[in-house]
Amino acid sequence: RQVVWAKKTHDLIESWWKTPMCGEMGIALVSCSRMNHSPVPPIWKDVVFGVREMSQEEVAEKGRLTGEHTSGLEMLTFTAEPVRFMPFLMKQFKDQGGEIKRAKVENFKDLFNEYDCVVNCTGVYAGSLTLDKKIKPLRGQVMRVKAPWIKTVTLDDLDDGNYVIANQESVVVGGTHQDGDWDRTPREEDKQFIRSGGKCLDPSLKDSVEVGHWVGLRPGRPEVRLERDGMDKKLVHNYGHGGSGITVFQGCAEECVDLVKEVLQEQNIAAVQAKL
Numbered sequence: 001r002q003v004v005w006a007k008k009t010h011d012l013i014e015s016w017w018k019t020p021m022c023g024e025m026g027i028a029l030v031s032c033s034r035m036n037h038s039p040v041p042p043i044w045k046d047v048v049f050g051v052r053e054m055s056q057e058e059v060a061e062k063g064r065l066t067g068e069h070t071s072g073l074e075m076l077t078f079t080a081e082p083v084r085f086m087p088f089l090m091k092q093f094k095d096q097g098g099e100i101k102r103a104k105v106e107n108f109k110d111l112f113n114e115y116d117c118v119v120n121c122t123g124v125y126a127g128s129l130t131l132d133k134k135i136k137p138l139r140g141q142v143m144r145v146k147a148p149w150i151k152t153v154t155l156d157d158l159d160d161g162n163y164v165i166a167n168q169e170s171v172v173v174g175g176t177h178q179d180g181d182w183d184r185t186p187r188e189e190d191k192q193f194i195r196s197g198g199k200c201l202d203p204s205l206k207d208s209v210e211v212g213h214w215v216g217l218r219p220g221r222p223e224v225r226l227e228r229d230g231m232d233k234k235l236v237h238n239y240g241h242g243g244s245g246i247t248v249f250q251g252c253a254e255e256c257v258d259l260v261k262e263v264l265q266e267q268n269i270a271a272v273q274a275k276l
Contacts, residue, residue, distance in 0.1 A: 002224070002244075005251025007047045012250045013078045023168070026084025030166060032077050032153040035062060035069045042073065049076040062154065063200035065162065065193070079153065080246050081167050105129065112234050117263040119236045119256060120229075124219040126239045135240055138220035139178035141190040143198070147171045147208035154201050162197030170211055173198035179220065186213040218243045226252055228259050236260055 017027050033054070045051045054072035062069050094100070105111065108129060111118045120126060127135045150171050155163045165172040176190050191213055199205045221240030229235035236259045238252055261271045 002248060002251075003044050003047065005248035005255070006044055006244075008251035008254060009246075009248055010047050010078065013080060017078060021088075024084065025088045026079075026081030026168065028079050028166075028168065029076060030079055030151070030153050032075050032155065033062065034073045034075070035059070035064075035154070035156045035158075036071060036161065037073055037157045038071075040071055040073065051075045063203070064156065065197040065200050066160065069156070077153075079165065079167070082246060084168075085246070108232060108235055112232070115234070116267060116269055117234050117236065117260050119238055119260065121238050123239055123241075124217045126219065126225075126237075130237070132221075132225070135219060135221045135225075136180045137182050138218040138242060139176060139181035139183060139215060140174065140218055140243065141176045141186055141194065141213065141215045142172055142174040143191065143194045143213050144170045144172055144211040145205065145208040146211060147205060149204065150202060156201065162194065162201055164198055164202050164205070171205075171208065173205065182217065184215045184217065186215055219245075224248075224252065226255055226259075228262070233266065234263055236263065 013027055016022055016025060017029060022028075032048075040053060041051065052074050054074055058074075059069050059072040062072065090100075106129075108118055108120070120129065122129060124135065124137050126132055144167075147170075150164065150166050153163075153165045155161070155165075159177050163172075163174050165174075173194055175194060194213075195205075219240050220242050223240065225237045225240045227237055229237060236256060238256045241248060241252070264271050
């Protein structure tokens, strides 16, 4: 299911990459090395371009903070910088007549009198509304640096691994995967782990200039919850994407739209074709 979502998303991003607006959207085609991924070959090998298994000599060239890498994959794929990508999509939504309302919601039932269908995309905070015990934060601390000579992406898929991701004007170096941790304040010990581990992956980072550190809370869940609610027939859930929201958003959105159509059809309401 997630491979299907990722394929639809990758194809959409590829179509946007071929347009003049790709730079404004933060989309780039990059060379990517992915270390210690299992299984090999990956189940998503047909989603990205030109996946190949790295030789042991190539794997050995990549450093690691503790121990050694056991395997590596190389490919071409896309990056979409959220700080550019999300504002672009939000502007597109508003330009097509979409409205943003800010309010505190304590119960979904409060919305049913006003809306024919409600889609729950409350991310890491979904548990406070759904009592879902599976959703919890996956804390990620990262660092942004100036290193314009870095044009590629390197990811270590182990839980204690680091990553280096080239963006348009900076490089993101990470990162932590701390389960059940709500702390949004950057920690000094994590800064040191990121600095040291990043330099192991790419020694040229020793010449970079730090821009800043920040923390995000990924909506961690064993699996994405994308389904209609079992009790509230007007409610559709779409949350729990972990760190893969940008990877699967389009596939999830299309499946979510189908569920919304079901809700409207049961109320004899004609679905409106989206303008986006």
